[in-house]
Structure formats: structure tokens, C-alpha cells
Amino acid sequence: xRDYSYTSFQAEECGDGDFAESEKNQREYPQMKxxxxxxxxxxxxxxxxxxxxxxxxxxxxxxxxxxxxxESITCSALLSSPSSRRVTLMEARRVALxxxxxxxxxxxxxxxxxxxxxxxxxxxx
Amino acid sequence: xxYEFPSAQTPxxxxxxxxxxxxxxxxxxxxxxxxxxxxxxxxxxxxxxAMGKPVVASLGVRPTVGIxxxxxxxxxxxxxxxxxxxxxxxxxxxxxxxxxxAKAWVSIITQxxxxxxxxxxxxxxxxxxxxxxxxxxxxxxLRVARIDLENMRAARLGRLNDxxxxxxxxxxxxxxxxxxxxxxxxxxxxEYAEYKREYHEAKPFDWQASQSIAPNLPPSTE
Numbered sequence: 001x002r003d004y005s006y007t008s009f010q011a012e013e014c015g016d017g018d019f020a021e022s023e024k025n026q027r028e029y030p031q032m033k034x035x036x037x038x039x040x041x042x043x044x045x046x047x048x049x050x051x052x053x054x055x056x057x058x059x060x061x062x063x064x065x066x067x068x069x070x071e072s073i074t075c076s077a078l079l080s081s082p083s084s085r086r087v088t089l090m091e092a093r094r095v096a097l098x099x100x101x102x103x104x105x106x107x108x109x110x111x112x113x114x115x116x117x118x119x120x121x122x123x124x125x
Numbered sequence: 126x127x128y129e130f131p132s133a134q135t136p137x138x139x140x141x142x143x144x145x146x147x148x149x150x151x152x153x154x155x156x157x158x159x160x161x162x163x164x165x166x167x168x169x170x171x172x173x174x175a176m177g178k179p180v181v182a183s184l185g186v187r188p189t190v191g192i193x194x195x196x197x198x199x200x201x202x203x204x205x206x207x208x209x210x211x212x213x214x215x216x217x218x219x220x221x222x223x224x225x226x227a228k229a230w231v232s233i234i235t236q237x238x239x240x241x242x243x244x245x246x247x248x249x250x251x252x253x254x255x256x257x258x259x260x261x262x263x264x265x266x267l268r269v270a271r272i273d274l275e276n277m278r279a280a281r282l283g284r285l286n287d288x289x290x291x292x293x294x295x296x297x298x299x300x301x302x303x304x305x306x307x308x309x310x311x312x313x314x315x316e317y318a319e320y321k322r323e324y325h326e327a328k329p330f331d332w333q334a335s336q337s338i339a340p341n342l343p344p345s346t347e
Binding site: 083084085086087088089091092093095096097099100102103107108111112114115117118120 | 150151152155157159164165166167168169172183184185186187216217218219220222240241243265323324
């Protein structure tokens with residue numbers, strides 16, 4: 001028989017704002033965990049390198065031009081944009097984990113808000 | 126309870142429950158991208174997508190439980206299989222977080238289930254690894270390549286039995302069949318005022334703004 005238990009979602013590091021709220025509520029995030037295995041929480045919240053296939057059919061970008069300049073655009077455009085900031089791998093990992101945490105916090109807030117609307121359990125008794 | 130435990134060779138079908146399914150989260154305003162020079166930059170998706178090229182990014186992933194929502198024919202042929210996330214029921218339906226009595230649970234599992242189409246109730250079953258009440262959250266859809274899911278059939282916790290599968294299929298359809306409308310549109314002035322007390326965002330329709338007194342209905346002739 002499989003032996004699972006649900007444990008709280010827990011990130012390694014916490015900050016301010018939404019992230020802090022998610023830390024406060026972290027015991028309420030369920031997560032399936034293999035009891036007694038090497039999969040502890042730190043391992044369960046992984047960060048992966050993920051290839052994103054870009055498909056932007058409504059974009060005004062000239063794809064033929066991009067194809068012909070593949071090498072230069074992929075590299076130089078990334079380095080020249082004012083909206084980007086260089087980070088270390090460790091910081092990238094922290095950003096990814098924070099995004100994960102914030103998503104959980106948002107979902108929980110939405111669920112709480114939804115629960116306050118409409119008929120309550122006691123209304124149907 | 127309401128589950129079956131097919132062999133690992135049994136094809137995937139709607140209602141199959143898997144663990145661990147990866148749940149990936151990304152922020153379109155803050156995406157750590159690794160460029161060809163090996164430099165990591167945090168960028169906005171709008172800027173990246175304007176280049177129209179695939180990129181490599183660092184994203185958070187966590188394992189979760191998922192139930193197959195793809196139809197059976199798609200589950201054996203399509204490239205991708207869609208699953209809905211399963212979580213602790215009190216997490217999916219927060220109305221139940223204080224629920225303790227059997228009577229209250231009956232109310233939620235039967236009556237509330239008919240009112241709230243966003244979730245599907247799954248009772249505890251130790252063989253499934255469900256040690257408490259669980260819920261399918263139709264708002265959270267996950268995607269896995271079919272071939273990958275087939276390769277992890279040994280990780281299938283089980284599946285809904287025929288009765289539950291039939292119910293699940295209908296509930297899933299009901300969820301996606303919903304349509305958005307302003308439910309307060311037929312309320313009279315007084316009813317609208319009462320409604321607005323709870324739903325502040327509701328804006329009155331023309332015929333409601335001019336009403337303030339509930340109409341006196343003629344007495345029944347029966």
C-alpha cells in the first residue's frame with residue numbers, strides 16, 4: 001500500500017508582502033509527500049531549467065528577419081534591454097521560488113474570498 | 126470507497142489519479158532567463174516574446190496530485206493530457222475549513238456540491254494515499270505530455286470507479302459549460318440593495334436604479 005501524507009508547502013526563504021503572507025499561511029498549503037523517503041520539502045520545491053516555446057501569432061514581429069539573425073538577436077537583445085537585470089543562479093533560484101510562493105498565496109486569498117460569498121454551510125442546515 | 130486500482134498496463138483514462146504531477150509557476154513580469162552566453166537575467170515576458178524565439182528559463186516546480194480530465198479518446202492518442210489539481214478539500218473549498226460535524230459535511234458534500242461547480246469531492250482512502258477529504262480544483266489545470274504520463278503509469282494512485290467517473294465527467298462538463306452573467310439583473314430595487322450589501326462590485330441595471338420598493342404582488346386566488 002502506498003504511504004503518502006499531505007504536508008504544508010514550505011519555501012526555503014521568505015520576504016515581504018505576498019511572500020510574507022504565504023509564509024504565514026504556509027501550514028495551509030497541502031502537498032503530497034512520500035513519507036519516509038528522501039523527498040523532503042527542500043527537494044520537493046524544485047527549480048528546473050525549462051525551455052519555453054514561444055508562439056506569438058498576433059505579435060507584429062517579423063519572424064523571417066528574426067530567423068535570419070537568430071544568433072545575434074537571441075544573445076544581444078537579452079543583454080541590451082533596460083528592463084532586464086543580471087542575476088546570479090542563486091538569485092534566479094530565489095526568484096523562481098518566490099514566484100511559486102506568491103502563486104500559492106494568491107490562490108489561497110482567492111479561495112478565502114470565494115468562501116465568503118454566497119451560501120454558507122450553516123445556511124443549508 | 127469510490128476508487129479502483131488498475132494495473133500499470135491499463136491505458137490512461139479520464140478519472141485516473143497521478144502523483145507526482147509537476148505544477149510549474151512563472152511570473153510574466155519577472156522571468157529568470159539564461160541566455161546563450163550563460164548569463165542569467167530577470168526579464169519581462171513581453172520583452173522576451175517580442176523576439177519570437179524559444180528561451181531557457183528558471184522556473185519553480187512542485188509536485189502535486191492530478192486527475193486526468195482529458196476525454197478517454199484523447200488520453201490514448203493526443204500529444205498532451207490535461208489534469209486538474211487535487212488538494213486537501215478544506216484548501217479547495219474554504220467554506221469547509223471549520224467543518225467538524227457529520228451533518229455539516231453532509232451539507233457540503235451533497236448540497237454545496239450542487240451549488241459550487243468549481244470542485245469535485247474525493248473521499249479519503251488510504252490505498253489512494255488520501256488520508257483526508259480531498260477536492261479536485263477545476264480552476265487549476267495542468268498539462269503533461271501523454272508519453273511521459275504513460276511512462277509513469279506505475280505512479281497512478283488509482284482511478285474513479287464507474288459511478289464516480291460518470292459523475293466526474295458531468296461535473297467537469299458543467300464547470301466548463303458555465304457562462305458569466307450578472308446574476309442580479311432580475312432583482313428588484315430592494316433585492317438589489319440587499320445583494321449589493323454582500324457584492325459591492327455589482328452595478329445596477331437601468332431598471333434597478335429607478336426601483337426602491339418591492340412591488341406588491343396581487344394576493345393568490347388559489
